[in-house]
Amino acid sequence: MARNTTRAEPGLRDLNEDQRADPLFVRSIERAMQVLSAFNHADQPMSLSQIAEAAGVDRSAAQRMVHTLRVLGYIERDDMGRGFVPGIRILDHTLDFLRLNHLVRRATPVLQELRKTVRERVDLSLFDDLRVVYAVRLQSKRQTFYTTLVGHSVPTFCSSGGWAILSKLPEDRVRDILDRSDRRPFTPETITDVPALMEKIAETREQGYSLAVGQILTGEIAVGFPVLDADGAPVAAIHVAGSQSEWTPADFTNRFVPLASEAARAISQY
Template identity: 75%
Template sequence: MFRNTTRAEPGLRERTRQQRGDSLFVQSVERAMQVLSAFHYADGPLTLSDIAQRAGVDRSAAQRMVHTLRALGYIRRDADAHGFLPGIRILDHTLDALRLDPLVRRATPVLQELRRSVRERIDLSLFDDLRVVYAVRLQTKHQTLNSSLVGHSVPTFCTSGGWAILSKLPEDTVRGILERSDRTPFTPHTITDPEAILDKVAETRANGYSLALNQILIGEIAAGFPVLDTDGRPVAAVHIAASLADWTPEDYAARIVPLGQEAARAISQY
């Protein structure tokens, strides 16, 4: 069984009893976000019952939340009135998150220059525990929808950027991420054994970059480079992806890796 998803598992986000008991914590806001989050793994419009089940609220609460969010433009009816879809107003917040993020602002001109140099797909992903989330995507001409969308996410354990990030973390933290990850493979070549993944992380740490073959897509080669904050912690990764029909791993490493390393250093805050 292989996995095919547009969104990887972000990790545990359960609220503690202390958080829920905080006088400043607004539970109605939490429920509204649960309703919006119901669409995360949907492959089409959701009915009111679908939303209630996925959000973990009763149907009456879901109805009130959906009504309010529709009035505000955050949920809409689909064209055939079969259910509900996210509304256009959500895109306003996506824009705000990206344009105000100092890392994204600093990285974008560097990645644009990198794209002109290598002429392959360039991505910047942000580290989010069990997954990396793409915040900048500079494409080649032949790409799928998922590979072009900002917000698409993939697991940390089996991606070039994920290995690059893991290489900068303590081993006990890496093991914890692997233990909590859903390691269902994407392809017959996806590495899922924890010890084999640790070997890849160690190799990445020694080389200063990762090289992933056929991990998410058959025929894809991707190099990953860690991006660090001022404390030396990994916060993101630069990915450069191409086709194995166009490159041998040796030629790819020789041509692409030095440029990727230079870009990651330029984006990192040392």
């Protein structure tokens, strides 16, 4: 069954009882974050009961949490009074992350220059286990709502950035990520078979870049390049995306691979 989600699952976030038993671990903060995370897959304002169910807490606890978060500005009523939505204070923390993240700060001017040259969509995504999260999004003449949003995420297993990152990981970790991934397809072209994905990742490793055609969006073609930290570990990826109505895979790679590859090297901490 195909799917269309607003964000991918983060993966390694399930805590065990030893972590919760740590005297430094504050469970009330965990519950508050569960309430905020209840909106992760919402496509409309949520009722108190819906928040309680999504957060895995009882309605009474949800009511107290929502009230407190409303007072603090992290949750508010939507304009039409249909339920609750995240509050404007959330954006303060988004800004804090972006302005204080060294990789984002270093990458942004490089990506801006790349965007001027290629005149196609250019993104920076950060590696987060089963998903990659977009931190910089520079648009082309074609855009949809979700392709404009910082914080949107897609699965590692089927994205150009994900393949680029996986190509720099040990094979056992690659298989672990693929095995834990929800590999339902986004389009008829999405590769979901683990052996086929391993072949694609091996091809990416040999080439130094990934080529993804119609994996997340029908008609989209994208090339991805790993961004490495000072230890040579993949922490992010940059990608250039275009339309199959304008480019063949061969022409797209010939045009953009040299430019984007140079940008990825400039951003990486070798």
